[in-house]
Amino acid sequence: MKKIFVISSFLLALAACEKDFEEINTNPNDPSVVATADLMAGAQRSLVRSLFGMYDDWGIAYIPHVYMQYWAATLYTNVDRYETITLDFTDFYVEALNDFNEVIELNSDEKMMLEAAKYGPNENQIAVARIMKAYTFHNLTDIWGAIPYSEALQGNSDFTPKYDDQQFIYEALITELTEAAAQIDEDAGSIEGDIIYGGNMAAWKLFANSLRLRLGMRLSKVAPDKAQAIVAEAVHAGVFTSQRDNAVYQYLASAPNNSGWNQQYTFGAPEYACSEILVNRLVELDDPRLEAYAQPSEATGEYVGMIYGVSNAEAGGIGYSNVSLPGVRVLSTEEPAILMGYSEVLFLQAEAAAKGWINDEPKTLYEHAIAASFEYWDVSLDGDALNSYLQQDGVAYDADNYEKSIGEQAWLAFYTQGPEAWSSWRRLGYPELAPATKAVANRDIPRRKGYPYSEFTLNGDNYNAAIDTQGPDVMETRLWWDAEN
């Protein structure tokens, strides 16, 4: 027994030895300190990937793109027929938003900010991250309505953030954008890791103001007074004045940085063709963007639109080789994603001028907006041709129904920018689109998307509170700024 005791004591001493534990549990796979520039680049890329798609990812923008009837499915017409109600937004929070947040935190934390400043002035990095966050959140609320905002992104201190209503979010975002623009110190220097503007702080200021213009105009139906003030201030502060100012994300030639649409069309059967609504309209107007937006059909060499909103069987019976696929440039590896373009800024100003909110000539702005769109797609018309395009029926600016003129032309200009096209249509009511003929359960064109299933199970109380206020979690429920007239 004594021996046993001696042996036990000896073993105990051996076992409790833990000198090397810390070293053993040091992670060799992932770093604990990284450059804020690398986080910024990653966050911008994540946002673009989640929204517009990248590499093997469709993103979500194609869904409103299909709702807006630019495209029609060649076989599985589920999206065209509004089959799925829900859409997931969690990627945006977990990836882009959390990384933008991390950039802000590293640039604000007393211990970390000096290290962070190696990649640009702290204030400028923070400002860019704030603008990008505002851009992301407005896209989310435009799709879902009420979403977690004020309590979101707090990690383990709040796993069940409440949903803020859209009005609250819009007001907060406009403040964010105003503050962020003011925070920018152009003289202090540029920032690194900025894919969108290459660290050009003046450009970021213009983007913040232009976004403020966009957001302000969103409120035109529900809060015209506020909208007027915001729009006027934004324009006064300075918005995009040329294509050079465009907020675009440049894709690269090779995976995983190539465009998602490129990837989808390069491998596997083409799932979407240009719809006959789009193709017919472009043909009718003799619109030069036709050749940029669509390809002639493989079988006939003619521009033929795909019938929209029909059953799988009907669509499958046509065959993608008989219809016009999206344009070669649209599907190319490096074709940038447009976060916000000059043409849009002109359309917004045209509308503001028409309302008398800014002192300018609406018709001129409207025509410049169209020309800017042509310019973007490299199909500019010379003077006479442009004039005859602009003066034809269906294009000529109609001061009595400027919503129709602007709505229809904005729709033609917003090709590839699904979410913005959808918002514009919901707010202006133009162009007039008919619901899919074989819409599931005779649904109307969606006005929002349903919340992801995961929120029902993981954040149920707040989810329920949100739909109690906002209305049923279906696609017909109108958002706050989309109030019925």
Added chain:
Amino acid sequence: MKTTRERLIICFVLCFLTVAVQAQIRAIGGKVQDVQSGVALPGVSILIKGTNNGTITDSEGGYELRTDLVDPTLVFSFVGFVTQEVSAGSSATIDVTMNEDSKTLSEVVVTALGITREQESLGYSVQNVSASGMEQARETNFVNSLAGKVAGVQITGSAGNIGGSSRITMRGINSISGSNQPLFIVDGTPIDNSNYNESGTTQAQGGRDYGNVIQDINPDDIESISVLKGANAAALYGNRASNGVILITTKSGRGRKGIGVSWNSTYTFEKAYILPDYQNEYGGGYVQEFATLDNGEQVAEMAADESWGPRLDGQMVRQWYSFYPELTEYYGKATPWVAHPDNIKNFFETGHTRSNNIALEGGNDLATFRLSYTNVDQKGIVPNSSLKRNTFSINGQVKLAPKLTAAAKINYVSSSVIGRPPTGGWNGDRALGLAFNTWFERQLDLEMMKNYRSPAGRILNWNLSSPENLDPYYWNNDYFVLYENYSADSRNRVYGNVSLTYDITPHLKITGFARTDFYDYKQEDRLAEGFIYQTMYEKSLRKFQENNFEILAQYNRELSKDFSLSVNVGMNSRRTKTDYTYGKTQGGLSSPNYFNLKASTDPVLVDDAQSDLKVNSIYGSASLGFRNFLYAEATNRADWSSSLPLDNNVYYFPSVSGSFVFSELMKSSTVSFGKARLGWAKTGNGTDPYRLLNYYEAQRPYGSQPVFSVPNSLNNAKLKPEETTSVEAGIEAKFFGNRVGFDVTVYKKKSTNQIIPLTVSGTSGYAEAIVNAGELENKGIEVSLMATPVRTPAFSWDIGFNFARNRNKVIELAAGLENYSLGSTIVSVNAFVGEPYGTLIGTGYAIDDQGRRLVDGDGYYVQQTNKNLGSILPDFTGGITNTLSYKGFELFALVDFQKGGKLFSRSSETGVYSGLMIETVGDNDRGVPKRDPVADGGGVRATGVTETGEENAIYLEAPVYFKYLTDNISEEYVFDATFVKFRELRLGYTFPRAWFRSTPIQSIGLSFVGRNLAVLYKAVPHVDPEAALGSDNFQGIEDSQVPSTRSLGFNLNVKF
């Protein structure tokens, strides 16, 4: 490893030395009878004591043995009779009469730390599994051989996947997100059982099943398996004992004269035996009319991968093969549109498994050894799939000095598999195929595709984009997929231990062990030119090593006439390291079919991950016995783990148990043995390294700009190991001279401190957070019954029955959280508070208050989202064995069963969507074919009521009805996974020794063996209810499985 090598050399030398001696040989013979009836006893085994030399009596009770020993002792043993030892002296004839045994032979079992104990002294349940059947009726993954044999152990295999996964759980589920697989210990060495399946496979998104690596253990080398189901039995293994332990003891050499040689050979054939009921009335297409070519000829809808097309009525139509100019026989010709009912059945080949083991053994007073080589060669039922495995093992022991013994047990396994079948309905950018249950055209004749390249070398595909465009639309020719887009994986593994034992006193010995288990594992996959996706090559290399150094002191003493004491104290230091390197080409291969990472057009996608873990432990046990009827035992273990916070990294795992052999006091003639037992224990489930701090995650760069991101998972600096506390009580008894017996165990377990990568609302910025929270409860009952209805000298019949019922409940998750999702496909698998683990949630039928299904005004079922569709855990499981022995014959049959448990079947769901399955054809309730237009009386009517309570009267076109159903009502495809399977059959014959008396052969056994012979009952249509998705926790989904196989063959066992 130097010591290992030296030990091995000694063993080899010894094995050659022992061959040399040859003395004079003489024969001993005689007859064996029952002492009471005087009837001759056939089948009695006779062994010359201390040797392996033995025989059995023939039908007349006669026997003959040859020996060179001067005064051999013969040991006569027979089931149900008292074993006798007879000293033969120089006699040539020894006749013996045997007595029936009324007292139990105390069964000896292997318990934790490899300590053998008498079963009656244990205060907890330990079950032994005979290994003899496993080497005859073989499974490539030996874990499958345990199915149905042990109460409370649930095995879920994936029979159709060559070398595929087998999931094993004991007494329910103890961990919400961690491993629920038991710890495997071979000769005291922990053996890794990782599963390196692709995430697609484990998440039911399609992929290949690479199997769990415990299948490296070779059944031919197993002596016995001891299953430690409960916490008490396993408590000495501390922080990884929560899920139970499977202790395997390998065969070792025995003292004998000369070298014993045995040859065990098995040859089995495998056939796909559970195939879906496909419809054979309609062919491929979306509509029932053919399209026409410009010349007016009818043309099949080749781009469709569904079977809603025209009726298979023999019309002449241009089919896929008529568009290839090089197929001159068919080019431009219309052929009849007819069914090929056996197209899938004939696609699957007859597989075979050939296994050969040769073992040499020998020994003397000083040393013993066993050397074994096994070769397994398997060809799967899927074309171009094969498995090869070679196992070498050496097991030796030598007395270096009177008190010093050295031993080594080393195994080397080398295995390689080509062409693991791609499973699942769809799988990203990987090889996909075998979509016969999901996306297919029923009329296709796969025989036509066998020569998958035309004479000109072009790949022939059926799923043509259009008559003008011969590129495949969604699917390639399956033969092309299997022969040119195959996986290859290979593993080299060494495991075993060396030890040195010193007998300090007759009562105290101390042993030092050095143990290791290490392997390297390579997986490769490829997509060839011509595949519908970009060409690709990927390769992963994994290294795993676990070393354990252990010192164990064992003390055994009779303290007095009444008391006996046994004390064990040990210390162990474990180090587990893994290393993973992965590369995948991007942007296609630079040169067609140049399968190498250097062929990547764009920068290679890489991954590189290592892990390191150290656990120091000290443990001890003490057991006290009183007069052979009262026993008490206490154990404790402390584990210090490097993966836990430094200031809080030690955890204790104690246990206490006791047993009372009440039959000792009863002295009843009816009750031959009776014992009651009770135990309490705490066990743990460890944590992975690097889960304490937060790190950044490297992403692929944007051009030259590096990219990092905050990970999606939030770590936790205060992590604790999971703990399971368990109470178990049992009673076992045998009656009427051991002819009938039972063993009942009840237990209740509570698993707390669950380490949960808790899925949280992504709006928090994280998709999951590692938390220590939650509680799981398992309670259950296990029953084993045994009976010997007939026991005569010539004939005996033994029945074994086992049954287990486990009730699992998720008591609590983290604060404020009601659900933890284990994963989802069309349905999600969840841990919901208040529900059993593995609750399926999906869309279901909305019902009214009378339970009737609701149908909307357009004739569609009303959908209820987030419906609870039941748990994947079964209500109960069990098995029945029958063993019949008649003279040299032995018949063994095993039937096992599972009641309940839910299974979502993608084969049913997608197979119906695509119009492949039988339920999409036939007549509707109006007596008109369902697929006829509604206008002509066809279509299908949803059976339910409208909101106003009226019976729905609207008929929908068949594809509309079924597609709506599959897209919106997943409940329809959730089935009861109950099954009864005829799992195993062995009919063996041991040839009489007399037949080969003059040869060196000592025994010959020949068996007919069968595994998975028949499904006697199942409720899931089309597929096998056993459908493991690897061995992770996400289960309950059948993902368009490869059909299960029936295996039949022969086993020959010859001993020299």
